[in-house]
Amino acid sequence: MQLIDHSNNSKSKTVGRALAAATCALLGVHATGSLAKGQPGEWDVETALLVYSETDDRVQAAEPVISATRNFDGERKLNLKLVADTLTGASPSGATPSALPQTYTSPSGNGSYEIAPGEAPLDDTFKDTRVAVSANWEAPINRDYAYSVGAYGSKEYDYLSTAVNASLSRYLNNKNTTLTGGLSLGVDLVDPVGGAPVGLSRMPLNNNKSQADFDQEFAATRDSDDTKTMVDALFGVTQVINRQTLMQFNYGISYSSGYLTDPYKILSVIDDASGSNYGGNLVGGDGNPVYLYEQRPDTRLKHSLYWQTKYMLGNGDVMDGSYRFMIDDWGITSHTLDLKYRWQLGKSYLEPHFRYYLQSEADFYKRYLTASEYNSGAPVMTDASADYRLGEMTGLTFGAKWGYRFDDDRELAIRAEYLIQTNDGDQGFGSLASQDLYPDTNAMWLQLSYSF
Amino acid sequence: MNTITVSAKDNPAGHPLPQLRGGQLSWQGRFEAMASPCEILLDGVNRRDAEQALAFAARETWRLERTFSRYVSGNPVDRINRGKGEPVTVDDEMALMLDYAAQCHDLSDGRFDITSGVLRRAWRFDGSSHLPEQEETDALLDLVGWDKLSWQRPQLILPEGMEIDFGGIGKEYAVDRVLLDLKQSLPEGSSVLVNFGGDLACSGPRTSGKAWIVGVEDHQKLSGRSGTLSLYCGALATSGDSRRYLLKNGVRYSHILDPRTGWPVPDAPHSVTVAAPTCTLAGMLATFAMLEGAEAEHFLEQQDVQFWVQR
Amino acid sequence: MPDSRLFYRPLRQAQRVLMPIAFLAATLLTAGCSNLGVKPWERDLLANPDMQLTVSGVDAGLDDHIYFSKEASSGGRGFGGGGCGCN
Numbered sequence: 090m091q092l093i094d095h096s097n098n099s100k101s102k103t104v105g106r107a108l109a110a111a112t113c114a115l116l117g118v119h120a121t122g123s124l125a126k127g128q129p130g131e132w133d134v135e136t137a138l139l140v141y142s143e144t145d146d147r148v149q150a151a152e153p154v155i156s157a158t159r160n161f162d163g164e165r166k167l168n169l170k171l172v173a174d175t176l177t178g179a180s181p182s183g184a185t186p187s188a189l190p191q192t193y194t195s196p197s198g199n200g201s202y203e204i205a206p207g208e209a210p211l212d213d214t215f216k217d218t219r220v221a222v223s224a225n226w227e228a229p230i231n232r233d234y235a236y237s238v239g240a241y242g243s244k245e246y247d248y249l250s251t252a253v254n255a256s257l258s259r260y261l262n263n264k265n266t267t268l269t270g271g272l273s274l275g276v277d278l279v280d281p282v283g284g285a286p287v288g289l290s291r292m293p294l295n296n297n298k299s300q301a302d303f304d305q306e307f308a309a310t311r312d313s314d315d316t317k318t319m320v321d322a323l324f325g326v327t328q329v330i331n332r333q334t335l336m337q338f339n340y341g342i343s344y345s346s347g348y349l350t351d352p353y354k355i356l357s358v359i360d361d362a363s364g365s366n367y368g369g370n371l372v373g374g375d376g377n378p379v380y381l382y383e384q385r386p387d388t389r390l391k392h393s394l395y396w397q398t399k400y401m402l403g404n405g406d407v408m409d410g411s412y413r414f415m416i417d418d419w420g421i422t423s424h425t426l427d428l429k430y431r432w433q434l435g436k437s438y439l440e441p442h443f444r445y446y447l448q449s450e451a452d453f454y455k456r457y458l459t460a461s462e463y464n465s466g467a468p469v470m471t472d473a474s475a476d477y478r479l480g481e482m483t484g485l486t487f488g489a490k491w492g493y494r495f496d497d498d499r500e501l502a503i504r505a506e507y508l509i510q511t512n513d514g515d516q517g518f519g520s521l522a523s524q525d526l527y528p529d530t531n532a533m534w535l536q537l538s539y540s541f
Numbered sequence: 542m543n544t545i546t547v548s549a550k551d552n553p554a555g556h557p558l559p560q561l562r563g564g565q566l567s568w569q570g571r572f573e574a575m576a577s578p579c580e581i582l583l584d585g586v587n588r589r590d591a592e593q594a595l596a597f598a599a600r601e602t603w604r605l606e607r608t609f610s611r612y613v614s615g616n617p618v619d620r621i622n623r624g625k626g627e628p629v630t631v632d633d634e635m636a637l638m639l640d641y642a643a644q645c646h647d648l649s650d651g652r653f654d655i656t657s658g659v660l661r662r663a664w665r666f667d668g669s670s671h672l673p674e675q676e677e678t679d680a681l682l683d684l685v686g687w688d689k690l691s692w693q694r695p696q697l698i699l700p701e702g703m704e705i706d707f708g709g710i711g712k713e714y715a716v717d718r719v720l721l722d723l724k725q726s727l728p729e730g731s732s733v734l735v736n737f738g739g740d741l742a743c744s745g746p747r748t749s750g751k752a753w754i755v756g757v758e759d760h761q762k763l764s765g766r767s768g769t770l771s772l773y774c775g776a777l778a779t780s781g782d783s784r785r786y787l788l789k790n791g792v793r794y795s796h797i798l799d800p801r802t803g804w805p806v807p808d809a810p811h812s813v814t815v816a817a818p819t820c821t822l823a824g825m826l827a828t829f830a831m832l833e834g835a836e837a838e839h840f841l842e843q844q845d846v847q848f849w850v851q852r
Numbered sequence: 853m854p855d856s857r858l859f860y861r862p863l864r865q866a867q868r869v870l871m872p873i874a875f876l877a878a879t880l881l882t883a884g885c886s887n888l889g890v891k892p893w894e895r896d897l898l899a900n901p902d903m904q905l906t907v908s909g910v911d912a913g914l915d916d917h918i919y920f921s922k923e924a925s926s927g928g929r930g931f932g933g934g935g936c937g938c939n
Contacts, residue, residue, distance in 0.1 A: 101843035103896050104648050105826065110899075111644040112822040115637055116717050135910045141918065152917075156910050172913070231693045265889025271930070323930060327905070332894045337905055341927055395928035399903055407902045413928040423925040431902055438902075448924055479924050490911075504911065510922065534918065538910060 133158045133498070137538035144531040147211065148178040164235075165228040172221045172243075179213030183354040183475035184380055185457050185517070186210060186524040187370055191378065194292055196353050197283040198307045201295065209528050212353060219245035233260050241275075249278040256323070267327040275319040281352035284311035288384025289468050292355055294377040310382070315348030333402070339395040346388040354383045356475040359521055361459040368519020371460045379463065383474040385453065391417040407431040420452035421479065437493040442506065446484035454479045456515045456526055477527070481513045504536040545570070545592055551600040553607070559599040561592060566748070570595035574602045575610075575712050577738025581723075585731035585748035594727060598719050598735070605715045608634070609707040611658070621697055622704045628696045636694050638707065638714070645710075645825060646687045652832040653825075656699075657800035658706030659684045666785035666796040678803035685800050713778050713824035716742050720820075734772070735820075742776030742820040776820035780827035781812035781851075797831045808835035816847040906930075 139152040152174040160166045182193065184204075191204045193212070204210045221243030229235040234257065241252045256271030279285065286292075293306035325339040358371040358379040370378035397411035409429040416422045424447045431440040453472035455462075462469050488506030495501070510530040516522055545559040552558075559572035563583075568591040570581040581598045583591050607613050611622070617635050631639065645653045660681055663673040684702045691698040699705065707714075720735045724744045727733065734743035734753050743753055752771040770777070785796040787805075795809040813830045817823035826844060830837040841848040890898070897903060906912050906929070920926045 101840045103894060104829070104840075105844040106896055107648050108645070108825055108829070109818075109822055111641055111648070112819055112825065115641040115714070115821060116721065116819060117637075135908070137910045137914070139914050152914065154910050154914065156913075168909075170909075170913070172917075174917075229694075232691075262889050263891075321927070325930075329889045329898060331888070332890050332897055335898060335903060335905065339928060339930070343927065391925075393925070393928045397905060397929070399905065401897050401900070401903055405900075407900075409907075411929075413925070415925040415928070419924075421924050423923070425925065425928075433902075446919075446923060446925075451924070478922060482923065484923065506915075508918075508922075530922070532918075532922070534914075536911070536914060538908070 131160065133160070133540070135538060135540040137536055139534055139536045141532065141534040143178065143533075145209075145528075146179060146213075147530070148176060148180055148532075150174050150176045150178075166226075168223075168225045170221075170223045170225075174219050176217040176219070179211035181477055182210050182212040183356055183383060183477075184210040185357040185359070185475075185521060185526055187357075187378075188520055188524070189369070191370070192294060192296065193355070193380065194294055194307075195283075196281065198293075198304075199283075207524065209525070217245050217247075219243055219248075221250075234258065235260075237271075247279070247281050249280070251276055252319070254321075265329040267325075269323070269325040269327070271323040271325075273319070273321040273323075275321075277317040277319070277347075279315050279317060279348050279352065283307075285313070285315055285348065285350075285352045286310050286382035287312050288350055289381050289471075289473060291373065291466065292380040292382060294375070294380075297376045317345060317347035317349060319343065319345040333400055335399045337395070337397045339393075341391075341393040341395070343391040343393075344388070349387060349389055350383060350385045351474070351476055352382070354474060354476045355380045356383055356455060356473055357457045358463045359457045359459055359517070359519075361461055361518070368517065368521040371463065381458065381463070381468070381473070383476065384472050385474055386419065386472050389417060389419055391415060405433045407433075419479070421449055423448040436495075437491065440490040440492075442486070442488040442490065444484070444486035444488075446482070446486075448480075448482040448484075450481045450514060451479040454514070456480070457517070457521070477512050477530075480527075482510060483513075484508060484510045499541045500539070502536075502538045504538070506534050508532045543592075545596045545599065547596055547599055547603075552603055554603065554613075556599075556603065559595050561595050563591070568595075570598065572599045572602070574599075574606050575715065575737060577712065579738070580734075580736040581719075582734040582736070582743075582753065583727075583731065584733075586727055590727060590731075594723055594733075597726070598723065601719050601722060602715050602737070605711070605718065609638070609711045609714075611704070611706055611708070618705060618707065621699055624697075624699050624701075626698065626701045628698045630695050631697055632695075638710065639692050639697060640694070641710065642705075642707075643687065643692060649829055649832060651687070651801055652799055652806075653709070653828060654685065654687050654800040655705045655707060655709065656687055656690065656703055657685050657798060658704050658708070659702075660798050660800070660803055663803070664787075664796070664798065666787055666794075669787060670789040672787060672789055672794065682803045685803070709828055710821065710824070712737050713740050713776075713820040716740050716776070716820040720744060740776075740778045740820055740824060741772070743772055743774060746773045772816075775816055775818050776823045777814060777816050778820050778824035778827055779812055779814040780824065780831045781810065786811075795831075799832070806832055806834040810837050811851045813837060813841070813851075814849045815841065815844075 135156045137154045141148070141150040141152070143149070152172060154170070154172045156168065156170040158166055158168045184191070184193065186207055186209055188206050190206055191210060192201050193210065194201050202212070221241070223239065223241040225237060225239035227235065227237040236255065236257050238255045239253070243250045252273055252275030254271060254273035256269055258267050258269045260267055287310050290310040293303055293310060295303040321341065321343040323339055323341045325337060327337045329335055358381060360366040360369055360371040373379045393413060393415040395411065395413045400408045402408070411427045413425040426445040429440055429442045431438050451474070453470065453474060455473045456475055458468065458473060486506055486508045488504065490502055490504035492500055492502035508531065512527040514527065517524065517526055542560055542562045545561055547558060556573045559570055562569045566585050566587065568583040568586065570591070572579050579602060581595055583594060586594065607616055609618060610616065611618055613619060617631055621629050642655045660678065663677045663681055665671065689700055689703065716735050716737050720733060720742045723733045730748065732743065732745045732747055735741060736755065741755060746752055752773045755770045755772055781797070787794040794805045797806045797809045798804065799806045809831050813827040815823045815827040815830070817826060826841065826846060830841050833840045838850050841850070901907065916926070
């Protein structure tokens with residue numbers, strides 16, 4: 090079937106189809122007699138449930154979502170969204186595994202947890218529930234301009250996040266080109282369990298000392314709760330290339346400042362003095378291993394470039410590809426490639442999905458600190474973090490979505506994705522080198538959605 | 542036969558009151574509007590529902606006539622035409638109609654244009670050979686062109702001297718609007734046919750399952766059958782009137798004007814009749830076909846609709 | 853609190869390369885854009901809901917949140933996300 094057919098045949102056909110659609114809009118009815126999706130006066134609702142699970146007893150989450158859009162006359166629309174997620178399970182604390190059993194103090198200071206020899210240190214002392222709401226309003230200003238405004242808020246027991254955003258769009262070339270500029274301002278309040286620890290201070294351990302001494306040590310490592318502010322700006326061009334192709338190019342810049350550290354992550358200090366403990370945990374004055382709370386810089390500036398293309402084939406199948414490049418002043422650069430192919434099968438569709446992610450490590454990323462760097466409590470660096478999410482990483486995601494469309498309004502879909510994340514970096518020395526410092530992270534998620 | 546009462550408030554034009562005929566569950570209601578005889582055929586409804594349906598249909602049609610007519614002083618169209626270049630705020634119904642007119646203008650490459658009515662000052666299609674001068678039509682072209690006005694919901698700015706005219710959409714839209722409203726308010730299992738002077742639409746076949754038989758004007762001579770047409774569902778609309786034309790030096794000038802030139806579309810058919818799911822669509826397809834001139838049949842062949850072209 | 857480092861050296865180097873490219877791309881785009889595109893009656897395929905840049909806001913939101921909590925990058929496509937304690 091020829092698509093790029095400039096003969097009068099296909100033009101007449103498309104004129105007729107467009108006219109039929111315009112007439113339906115005028116009469117406010119779809120050919121079947123029911124109000125079609127997107128008609129003023131109706132709520133279009135999308136509901137979904139996501140179930141997420143990582144291998145090796147790590148994070149498990151369940152996340153219900155409901156998103157409702159109401160269209161008003163004149164291309165104005167309002168969207169309201171509610172998301173809840175319940176999180177259980179453990180995540181890596183940043184410490185390194187050891188040939189000996191390890192004990193860590195839990196974030197509240199009221200308990201501790203043990204990790205067996207050779208096991209990856211995971212902190213699972215908390216379960217969490219988060220609720221997020223957002224609202225967004227879009228409307229045209231006149232023939233050439235449109236705007237949107239939105240607000241967001243989320244709360245979990247140790248974190249409050251709020252943000253507002255606004256954007257302006259300008260249409261050019263008969264609406265074939267759209268220029269968009271947007272700004273977002275956010276403020277987060279961090280109130281960690283046990284209080285935010287002082288960065289690069291030593292994690293107090295209650296072994297070998299009285300409870301009173303431990304409590305005093307714990308109190309000395311605490312800071313007050315803190316805030317984080319974020320300013321994001323986005324500039325984008327959406328361009329219709331031809332009848333089957335649409336592209337978008339975005340440049341984004343994001344600046345955050347305030348408390349950017351993860352209050353629950355730590356670093357192990359490894360003994361680099363020659364002797365029997367070479368490569369093992371450094372033992373401190375109280376006979377316990379030395380672990381430090383991490384510390385990240387208090388500002389971060391990110392730049393991103395994003396390019397997306399959508400292409401419809403002759404048979405109605407749609408290809409969707411995007412590439413994102415990110416670079417920031419923490420020394421991280423990343424590349425993200427995302428490909429989808431929607432295969433139309435009559436009333437249903439099947440959409441396989443592939444994503445490739447590559448990230449370089451942050452400047453202050455250290456899998457562990459050496460005793461020399463620790464310098465008996467006066468570390469030589471100002472920032473250090475062993476959070477694997479700031480390290481060298483490759484992520485491969487394979488997934489597929491199957492959807493069934495009952496009619497123009499109602500669709501049922503099921504989506505499954507599988508992520509394989511591998512990390513790399515400094516392999517350690519001495520007895521540390523025989524530990525697995527970079528275990529893979531494998532996660533799977535399944536989503537069931539229904540829209541009406 | 543009985544006369545249906547409609548208050549004077551709903552009938553300021555003073556049309557004769559609607560008449561209802563029939564019995565059992567089959568009714569025929571008649572009234573006048575938009576310079577055409579209007580007919581509502583009802584099947585599967587009792588007398589009381591038929592009376593209410595006819596009263597409603599008459600009131601709604603007269604309301605649409607008042608709203609979209611060029612001749613009613615003070616109505617939205619009149620306020621726009623007398624706007625003298627000032628912005629006029631319109632309501633949702635008019636806004637939808639203007640959006641539709643804009644889309645039809647785009648889709649027809651500028652041939653369908655509701656601002657082209659002023660050209661009637663130069664053209665009188667009385668079968669004579671009197672053609673206007675090129676200067677006359679060129680001067681009027683300054684006042685024609687959808688691109689010359691500014692439409693941004695809910696405000697319309699029409700430059701002074703220009704006029705908008707919904708003559709090309711109004712009747713078919715009224716047929717669909719009345720049919721949709723009656724379909725919603727009448728009981729399940731009933732069926733309705735709305736016929737405004739040959740532009741008609743029905744909600745489905747008669748309750749017996751048989752088609753509606755529609756009387757058609759003689760001169761249209763559709764598909765060889767004289768005088769009647771069977772309709773199961775959907776709508777029918779006709780563009781053109783073989784009596785309105787000019788004839789000079791053996792060349793026939795149809796009354797379908799191209800707003801880009803100010804002159805008739807060359808080789809336009811005498812009339813085009815289209816069957817489509819709604820009357821508005823049927824009417825607009827017929828109009829588009831007429832505007833295609835010689836390509837009328839070719840255009841309609843691409844549309845998956847039944848059509849009859851008379852040349 | 854440690855000093856902040858707004859413009860780390862590699863970033864500045866990358867910026868020297870990136871910024872002119874981004875600017876050039878933007879200029880070329882807006883200059884060349886007037887030749888690209890379709891007429892109003894050719895928008896039938898683009899009007900298909902499957903051709904929206906983000907077909908399902910819910911899917912995109914859920915995935916963005918997952919990747920935000922597992923990686924160091926976020927965003928690129930637009931706003932509408934939001935913070936959480938997960939990163």
